[in-house]
Structure formats: structure tokens, C-alpha cells
Amino acid sequence: MISPPKPDLITVNVDGREVAVPKGTNMIEAARAAGVDVPHYCYHPKLTVAGNCRMCLVETGQLAVDPATRAPIMDPATGTQRINWAPRPAIACATNASPGLQIRTTSPLVKDCREGVMEFLLINHPLDCPICDQAGECKLQEQATGYGRGYSRYIEPKNVKPKRTALGPRVTLDDERCILCSRCIRFCKEVVGDDVLGFIDRGSHSTLTCYPGRRLENNYSLNTVDICPVGALTSTDFRFKMRVWFLKQTDSIDAESSAGANTVVWSREGVIYRITPRRNDAVNDTWMADSGRELYKAVRTEGRLADIRTGSGGPGGLDAAIQAAAEVFKANAGACAVVGSGRSSVEEQFLTRSLAEGLKAPAYLVSRVGKGDGILVSADRNPNVRGALVTGLVASLPDRNLSGLASAVDAGRIKAVVSVGEDLSEAGLTGAQLAGISIIYLGTHRNGTSDAAKVVIPTLSVFEKAGTFVNQQFRIQKFSAAVPGPEGAADDLVVLARLIEAAGVRRGQAGGLAAVWSEMEAAVPALAGISYGNIPDSGLLLDGTPWAGLPFVEGESLHFQRVP
């Protein structure tokens, strides 16, 4: 790994504390580095600076020096170098720290500035908190508590503006709550390149709206809800569903493509309510696609598999299913195939490989290629094809369909198939081909393959289990279980481990995550020295050079360039 070049560091003084920050750091970030919080609304680290909320006003100064000799001018009272404070406060977001800069965030002037801005922001803000979705994660609430006066001097009538405008299919706007920070406008323009939002009217009557004839319907529109510091922009899906303080947050990974956006899954009592992005400056910054936020809805749908089916037809326990699988393996010895998945975790893929080796069966992978959007949905809609390469499940990228398997079935060389979550009918096998073979299906949802399968073992969705994915950058990233799986579903790793035993390979360990990792770490060179526990939350970059020659389908996107 190439270490990044050391940035030029400069020293600034925040509230009397010296801190070294890279050149070009603004005062908000410099203060953050010194452990000092500068409140702000319009500033967002991943957007251009607007400087309009005025909440981040701080006092700045320079150490006094004699203009002629450059000798420091000392303050006889304190014995320290005098500081020339600027007469006016400056906004911390738009001012870059310069060497020797003095920043004061606790002075009476700064306190007064914050109280003033808080008061101004609140005078025309509706008292919607009891019914507002943002309550609990509202910057206005938090900073009113932290920096406001605590009482109102305003007795005039408040502004009246539209309360529920559907800006697009997924975003609802309450204009009265809007504090006109312009984060959403800048996001659409700068990150998505879909310049669709703007203000009309002026002064306090300014109103956020879409351009005439346009709608906020790009696939990133819900990020505006995330970055809205108040309850003006709300998710039409999440609106009025649940108070955020009741929700449990679980770190996860967006499984819709190989971009691997980092996410947080918000759940309560086993039910997922929403998915939001988690900041990772090397992958997705603070963004994710709307499409990835919908994935949780598949967890509870009609076709969710819950019952184990064994060869004998009736329902049975996992033991019966494994027994049935063992019989299939025995009956078709030498004529088995394994269809792995680019949607499985690295750990599952590793066990899938072990299963294929135990059965002496060829392993296949199903390809899913779509159109990349150049941001955070890549062309490879499998989140973990690289995991299959790293673990050695496959040596090359999957074919467009399972034509090799199909011809082997036709030729009678393959008589039994283990499918790990893949629908073979969708992947290119005909009904007749499926009817001619014995299928052992592990998966979450009912489909043509599960219908045709001899043995069906319901397993867990990505939200119900822990594991890792390797994204397009060859970055291995962890996801955790947010909610428990449905009754009757078994952990994929446990099922795979038992299938391996059913194939006649003796395993000392069960399919626990830690156990699989210790096994994998020894067997897979690219994962040497890594354990699940020591992968940081921001992921770990693996060496992808052994696969650099493969024709990966991803184009350029956020924080990703194709290797030429």
C-alpha cells in the first residue's frame, strides 16, 4: 500500500489550545481537530461553502508583531504575546486556518452571535417539534438547547408557507421549517449534477422549490433529507412512521452494487424502518442511492421462505434437510455442481468453495450487470464478485448466464446442483433442465428454483446476518445483523458448514464467523493477518493486483477509477 503524502501542517490556536492541521483546513474543521465544536447549519464537509446561516461566527486574531522588526509584542500584564483580535466576527466555514491564527469560540461576542442567529432562525420556525419527524435528530433543536437563549422575544405573527409539498416521489417538503441553508440545492447541483432545486421569492419569504416543470426524482434525492438540518425535507417513506430515538442503529453495507456504500440500518423490535448512509470518505462520502434504501423492504415480503423442505416432501428440521442433501450428494457423486453468489458474504463464499471442493464439483457464479450511474451505483449489481475471486470460489468473472452449467446438465454430466441463493431459472436454465436435476436451494425468497428444488433451506438476508463484502476498490467492509431472521431461517454459514460435512468432509468447527475467519485467514493469501474483528469500520483495502487483468464491468464512479 502506498501511504498518502504528508500534508503541510500549520499550527493554529483554538480557545488557547494549539492544534496542527493540514493547510487549507477551514476553521470549523480546525476547531474540530482541537476538540471544539463550532455549531453550524449550512456548512457540510462534502459540499461547497455557502456561508449563509451565520451560526459558525467566531472571533479571529493574529499574534501581534512589530511591523518593522517582526518582533513579538508582549502583553506586560500576562507576559504572553499580545493578540490582535479582528473587530468583526468571521464565519468559521469560509475562512481557512492560517499559520498562527487565533480562534476564540467562547467569548461573549461569539456567544451573543450564536444567540442572535438562533433567535432569528426560530422566530419564523413553526413549533412543530411534537409532530415533526426530525425531532430527536434536529440540529435546530440541538443547537437551540446548546446555544440559544432559552426564551423567545417574538410576539409578531409568523410566516405562513406551504406545509406539505411533494418535491418528488420520495421527498416531502415543509417550507415553514426550512431555514434556507441551501444544502439540498448544493447537493443536487454539485454531487448529482441534477440542478433541480432553488429558492423563489426573497427575504424571509424565500421558499425552496423545484424548477418549473421539474421534480426532485433523481436516485439520490433522499440524501437531501439526510443533510437537511431541520425537518423541512422528510422522506415520504419514513414520514410519521417512527420516532428516531426508538430506533437501533446497525452498521451495514449497501448490497445493491459493487460500489459498497456504507450504511446504517435503523430498526426497532426486529423491524427495519429506514436505511441511511454512513460516512466513509474513501467510498461514499456521506451519500447513498435511493434505490439502496429500499432494499430493506424485501425482508418482509410475501415470498419470504420460512419452511425447510426435505426430499421426502413434508416439512422437517434442519437435520432432516442436511440428511436429505447428503443423500443427494451420495446419489450423484461426481455429478454435482455448486452455484455460488456474488451476493453472498466473503465468509459464505469461502465455505461455498469448500463445499465445491468437498463435492469435487465445479463452482459457478451468476452475473448481474446493469448500467453504472457514475456515482454510487456501479455496473456490477453483485456487491461481492471480488469476494468470490479473493476466496478462490471462482477464478474469473462470471459469464453472462449459466450456459456452461446448462450444457453440462444437458449432457448429463451434472445431475445435482447446490444453489446458494441464486435463481437458476432466471440465470438461464430452462424449466426442463431444472426438472431433470436434484436441486438443493439455500435462499431467502421463493422463486422458480426453490419451487423446483428437492431440498430448500431458508437462510438470512443481508440485514439479518453479519459478514463482509469486497467492493469494487477491493475494499473489504463489514456488515452486522440489524434484525433477527424469520422463524425457520438458518444462518447461511451454519447451513454451508453442515452441507460440507454432508459432502463427507470432516470439519472440526461449526460455521461461526470467527471460526470461518481463522480458517479463511490461513487458507486465503489475500486475507492473511486479517480477522473479522480487526477490520476497521471504514473497511480495509486488499491487494487486488492478482486480478487486475480481469475485464471488470465497473466504470468510473465516486472514489473509484478503473485500473487501465
Place this chain on the structure above:
Amino acid sequence: MPEQRRIIFQHIDEPGYSNDLACYLRNGGYTTLRQAFQRKPEELIEEVKRSGLRGRGGAGFSCGLKWSLVDRKSGKPIYLIVNADESEPGTFKDRHIIHQDPHQLLEGMMITCFANNVKQAYIYIRGEFPEGARILERAIAEARAANFVGPNIAGSGYCCEVYVHRGAGAYICGEETGLIESLEGKRPYPRIKPPYFPAVLGLYQCPTIVNNVETLCHVRHIAAVGGAAFAKTGTPGNTGTRIYCVSGHVQKPGCYEFEVGRITMGQLLYEACGGPLPGRKFKAVIPGGSSAKVLKFGERFNGRRKVGTTLEEYNWALEDVPMDFDSLALVGSMGGSGGVIVMDDSVNMVEALGNINAFYAHESCGQCTPCREGSLWMKRITARMAGGGARHGDGALLKSVADQIAGRTICAFGEACAWPTQSFVQKFGDEFGAAGSAAPSAEALAKAEAPRAERTRLV
């Protein structure tokens, strides 16, 4: 009393003088431009620096210094923008120049362009001046036909184009960076400074000079007579003439051009403008457009001021204050745009402030919080007070709101909307109730809180 010294307004309101090119040429027009082409551009800039000319738009910033701040090494084109967005209440001089003597402005512009190597100049004219825009378009067409605008001007080899751009009716477009945004086709949100100083990152992120109409007319005059001669008019540090637009309760309101500082407030109002209306007395005057702090008749100002190199004692009544940038700043107001608004004893100061506050609430662009919310709040308070709903502590509240705006906004609009309130409440406290006292504490406010029924009525 000193006589008017009409330089810029030499031909304004002159019988028989028309705004076409022929008339301008008959009166010696464009000879200064021809002469300017015989000189080096740097010499012309030097002349303007030597003249001590200060901008006539409002801030009174040194014109020569402004030009010298222009980034000439960037390799990017340099633009000139004429700020003809004359919207400051009480100011109506640029409109006269544009309507009656547009070629004077054009000649001043072309000299400025030549001096600063500008190849494209824009006149940003206020949206409410459609007639002025038509006149300017015609004047530019005439000048182009006569080869004073366009390629190879007057055979000098120098080329420069001029375009007129009409605003859409927003006061904020007079703020130079808001103007630039508007000219670029965006909402006129003023830019944050630093880093967006027009001299470095102006129009299309290129170095840009933004000058007021009257200022550029002075440039023409400076090029004609020389910077040193110009500096002899007016007073040191406040050179040349300036046009005072007197409006309100005087016998003869109108535009008056005097040497800067050679006339006092009293001379201007009593002698030039004929004094108050019959039976009335002067009460207050706003000396530099509605944004300037109000001055009260009967006030006295004393202290020391620098005259040349010596310190001089002064002890002035309002009538004694010289009408120049520095003296008006000394007495706590400003020369601003030259709009002198006079109020006599018939005026209710709460109503007058309510009028000003209504203007600023209507014109705040809404970009940054203090001005956006504060201006409307102040308007609502003064409107309620003027409507008979005044409450104890309103004056102090008004001042406190204004104090929360000034100095904390992106552009000078913050001061512009705060200064009237601050000064009105401070100087006419008797009309604003318990003004001047500290802002009420939470406890005092809770005690003073009107019963719910009354609050509903107020709303």
C-alpha cells in the same frame, strides 16, 4: 454661501441641451477620450489616484485604490461594470445623468476601460429605469456609429464593447457582488468576501471593476483637467464635487452639486434648499441615503479631527457639519450615496422608521439569517407600534434586534438595515418608549407578557 459648482451636472436641466450625440459633440464631447488615447493607460490610472476621487456609490472608497487592487497578472480579461442600480431611497442623481447626459457616462467609461485595459464593459441599470436603459442603448448605438465604442475606437487601435443589462427590480443588485451574480444570470446573492473580491474574482471569476455612474463621470473630468487640478476642488481627502439629492420637507428639494466639504448641512438645507416649509421646523435628517444613521437637529458634536496634518478641535451643531465623507462619519453617520432625506416636526419617527424597515424587509435577499429574519422582525415591530400596538420595551427590543444584525452578515445590507433602527431608537427614544435601556431580561419579559387574549389580538 458657496455657489453650486456644476461639473457633472453642467448641462443637466440646461434649456436646449439634449441627450443625443450631436449635442454632446457640440459641447466638446469625446475630446477628452481622444486626448486620453494619446497617453499611457498607467498615466491615466496615476491621474485618478492623484485626484483623490472617492466612490460616489455609497462607501466612499478611493477610486484609484480600487483600480490598483485589480489583479492584472491573472491573464484573465478585466471587466468594468457600471453600477447604475441606483436604488438607495433618497438618491436620484445617476438617473438624471443617464437621462440627460448619457454620453458623459460613456466617455468616462471608455477612458476607464482604456486605462484599465478593459475590453468589455457592462452597464447594470436598475430594472425600474426602462427609459434610462432605452436612452443608454441609443447612446451606445450612436457612439458605436461614430466610432467611440467598438473596434479601433477613434483610430486608436483600442477596442471595447459596452452592453446594457437591466436589473429585475431588486435593491440588493446594487451590492457589487450581488450585481455580479445577477449579471451572470443567477439570484443576486452577495458573495462571501473573502475570497470573492471583485478586483480578483469578480464577473465570471475574472478581475472586475465596479464603479458608480457619478464616479465614472468624474473620471472623465479628471482625465480632462488632470488629477492635481481635480484634487484642488473640494477639501483634502474629500476632493471634487458631489451631487446632493435633497428630498423631503424643504422648500426646494432637488439635486445640488457642490464641492465636497465646502458646504455645511445648514447651508445646504437653509440656503440652497430654502429652509423648512412654512410654519415647520427641521427635526431630523438622513444625510446619505436611507441606510445612513439619522441625525437630529439640536444635536451637538465635538471632539478633535485631523485637518491636513494637524489636529483641530471642532464643536458643531448639526447645521455646522461639513457635507463630506469624513465629517459625516465623524458625527456618526455617512455621506453614503448623497441622498439627503429631511424630516420636519410633522413627522412621527416611528412611522418614518416603519417605512424604512418595510423597505429593507422587502429588499433583503434572504441569503443569510440575521438580515433575512431581523429585517422582517423590525418591520413587524415598527408596524405594530405605528398601528397603536406599542408595548413596553419595544424600543429596546428593536435596538437589540438591530445589534444582532450589524456586522454579522455576508454583505453590507446588514448594516444598511440595522443602522436606521439603531439611530432612530437611540436619538428619538421618547417616541420609541423605553428605548436605550438594556434588552429586557427573561423574567422581565415574562412579567410584561400580555395576557393570551391580547396577544391573539395583536396577531
